[in-house]
Every structure is written in C-alpha cells, then in structure tokens.
Amino acid sequence: MPQDAAAVRLAVSTVIFALRPDHTGQPVLWTPLVRRTREPQRGLWALPGGWLPPNEELEAAAARTLRSTTGLTPKYLEQLYTFGDVDRSPGARVVSVVYWALVQSDEAAQATAGPNVRWVPADTMPRLAFDHNAIVEYALWRLRTKVEYAEIAHAFLGPTFTLAELREVYEAVLRRRLDPANFRRTMIASGRLAETGERVAGAPHRPPKLYRYETPSEGAGSREPFMGERPAS
Amino acid sequence: MPQDAAAVRLAVSTVIFALRPDHTGQPVLWTPLVRRTREPQRGLWALPGGWLPPNEELEAAAARTLRSTTGLTPKYLEQLYTFGDVDRSPGARVVSVVYWALVQSDEAAQATAGPNVRWVPADTMPRLAFDHNAIVEYALWRLRTKVEYAEIAHAFLGPTFTLAELREVYEAVLRRRLDPANFRRTMIASGRLAETGERVAGAPHRPPKLYRYETPSEGAGSREPFMGERPAS
DNA sequence: ACAAAAGTGTTATCAGTACACCCATGT
DNA sequence: ACATGGGTGTACTGATAACACTTTTGT
Secondary structure: OHHHHOOEEEEEEEEEEEEEEOOOOOEEEEEEEEEOOOOOOOOOEEOOEEEOOOOOOHHHHHHHHHHHHHOOOOOEEEEEEEEOOOOOOOOOEEEEEEEEEEOOHHHHHOOOOEOOEEEEEOOOOOOEOOOHHHHHHHHHHHHHHHHOOOOOHHHHOOOEEOHHHHHHHHHHHHOOOOOHHHHHHHHHHHOOEEEEEEEOOOOOOOOOEEEEEOOOOOOOOOOOOOOOOOOOO | OHHHHOOEEEEEEEEEEEEEEOOOOOEEEEEEEEEOOOOOOOOOEEOOEEEOOOOOOHHHHHHHHHHHHHOOOOOEEEEEEEEOOOOOOOOOEEEEEEEEEEOOHHHHHOOOOEOOEEEEEOOOOOOEOOOHHHHHHHHHHHHHHHHOOOOOHHHHOOOEEOHHHHHHHHHHHHOOOOOHHHHHHHHHHHOOEEEEEEEOOOOOOOOOEEEEEOOOOOOOOOOOOOOOOOOOO
C-alpha cells in the first residue's frame, strides 16, 4: 500500500479572522486571501496555505503560512477539519488539513497586503478556488458557535481591554447586540478576567476598568485533550 | 513544493465503539484493535486503518477498514481529528486522519474476531502502537461530551428501543446514573423520539413503550456544516 | 398480594434575560 | 447641568434536578 499513499498529496491551509471596521465603521470579521499564481484555478482567490514539508508540524505549517502572507502571529490557532474529497482539486488527489486562526485586530490593521494578498469581509466572500468557500463557511460557523461557550474572544484584543471592547468583539462575531449589564456579570462570573487596577480616562463618561485575560489554572478543571470541541443544545 | 508532499504519507484510522457487558454484566464501551503484522511497532495492538487509496473518499476509507476488521457497518461515523506530529511514526512522516464510529451493540456481539483482531474495554486500553493511546482517549472524550448535547446514543441500539434501554446507553457512556423520570421527559421534549405504538411484554412489571429515533426534519433547525462540534461551559 | 419497573406530578434551584436605576466623568 | 456610557439591583422565565407518588404487569 505505501505506493498508493505517494499519489495523495497533503496540504495545510488556514482561515484567518480579524476584526476590522466595515464601511459604516462597525467592526466585522475579515479574512485574508491569496491569489493563485499557478494552475489549477490560476487567478482565483484562495486560502493561504501550501504543501506540508516532511519535517514541519501541522500547526507550525499553519502558523508559518499565516505569517508569510500577513506578517502576523496568531493569538489563537486550532485545527478545523481535514478536507479530502476525491474531486476537490482537478487533476490530483489533494487532502488539506485546515486550521483557523484569530489575530489581534490592531495588528491586523497594518497587516501586509499586496497585489496577491487581499482582505475581504468574511460574510461576503468572492468565489474562491476549490472548495474554499465551503471551508470558510464552516470556519465561520465554528468561530460563532465556539465564541458562545469558550473564552476565545480576547484573542482579537490586546493584553488589556475594557468590558465594552470585549463586548464589541462578541457583538461583531455573533452579529447581535448584547445587554451590557448581563454581559458584564457573565464575564466576571467566568472567573477568567482579572482587573488590572487601571482605568481608561479621557471620555466624557465614567472611566471603565481595564481587564486582563487570566489563563485558566493548570491543575483543575475539565481539560480538553486537543483543542476541544464542546457541546450545547 | 510538490516533491516535498510526496515524502508525507497519509493514513486513515478509526476508533470504533460498541457497548458490551463487562465481567459484572454492566454494559461498558469496547473497541476493536488489530495486531500490527509488520514493522514498525510489529506485534503491538493498534487502531484499524490503512493508507488512503488515491480514489477513495476519506469517510469511505474509514468505513471500509471498519468493515474489514469487524464485519460491521457503522451507524454513526464522524471525523475526529488529524494527527500529524513529525515523530509519531518512527522512520517516516505519517499523517493520520482519524474517524470515530458507533456500531450497534447486538451486532457487535457477534463481530468478527481472530488472532489479529481483539476487542478491549475502552477505559482500560493496553499499550498501543504509535500515539494511538492518546487518540483513543481523545475519541472517548469526544464521545462523552457529544452524547450530552447531540442525539447519537441511539446509534448503539437497534431501530426500536425502550427509554430504559436508551438510558442504559447514556449511563454506560457517561458512567453515571440518571434519573429515569427526568431522562424520560428530556428525551420526549427533544421531539426526536416517535412512539411505535408497540410495547415489550413478558417482564414482571408494566410493559414499556417502544420508540423509534426520528430523523430531524430537513428544512428547519440549526444545521451543522460537516459533522458538528458543539459547545458547553 | 407483592415486587419491580413504567410513567406522572410537584417543587426547588439556577442560569439566562429584560430592564429600571444610580455613578462618574468631560464638556 | 447634562449627556454618555460604566456599573448595580431586581424580577421574570425556562431548563434541570430531586424525589414522592401512581400505574401496570408477571408471578
């Protein structure tokens, strides 16, 4: 069977999310794409990625392509799914291990761009190469469901943030307004936000406290063997 | 880069779960293993699997190896995770796309066995080849968390079943007792159980109704793009 | 009649939601 | 002083859990 295996090629791709203002100024999800410069599907936009080097870890390959296309380092990186339909790439059998990543918004604002790299709003993707439209849709679904039960929203922010900023992230990802009072209590109750002791002055209203995300204590708690799917409903 | 890819080999493996009585008669999770008949790790027990043929779908390859080792057809089959650590297989770079499957318990009772196939309790695995112990642990974690929010328990049962039988499945998977009264209401409230109109007679107590699992209606509901992780806490 | 499991009713608790209201700041 | 978000209080609702109780069968 080893000779069979040689005819299957393995790629690693990444769906990268960052928050950026849309034309009205509201923050929404954006994702960077790269233009294909060779066949097949030359000229179409596609997810960043490439063949897996034999001596590079899967996650490292995802982080590397992320860095080479955007110049950024992910604050969150997790395997999404492996796509391997026989006919997904014309001519060859290509299996793609796809990762999804969250990058800090203010870093993303000055991310590398160029003729072959383009950021687009995640909810209005152009036609992409291969099955990449379906992959982005799945990544979006995963981000939106996971934000509701896992503490990942802070990955879009810097090391310290106000509860209003954190709430804006949730609102942008979930595309719905959240009650500030209840949001505050829920977040505090999670026990994973620590006050920095500082406040943000300068605005014509009560200055908000700054928080820092507290890494959950190692010893206790329900562990997630890898990156962790989680249940609901 | 294409020449790089040729040095990476792609395998598909499956973690198979069925319920079988343990030495006390209580149903617990079992999983079939195959003995490695060639190097590396020759002689050790491992997950069923093999190289991915270039023209076979990933899921079909998982179903095929499941069938060839156990003679069974899965009632539930889902991609688990892709394992690709550089050093996970001595000598070569092997990336394994791993699936997990649930098979009907009474079928599993008369499943194929032989000198190179062995069923073992999922919670007391022997030392396995490669990183397969970690893979089984992850699959167990996924099964146990997913049973709590998704309707998959019926995959261990036949086409019709009583609520007590369904509850036994939950209790075996979750390893804890459930309140029969509340369990009944929760299941009925899910709207996915349909009465068959029949009952099971012959026991010295009130005869229980038989139910059938009702496939959720296609049109409505929150869809799961692929197989669907789900959240909690 | 009795044991045993099927099935129903009732109440407590808790998380999530809606919304009224007070607090602290810059202009 | 006043507008604006930051932050607190409180009441309603729905899902879950605990457990008492009634029903229906075979022996």
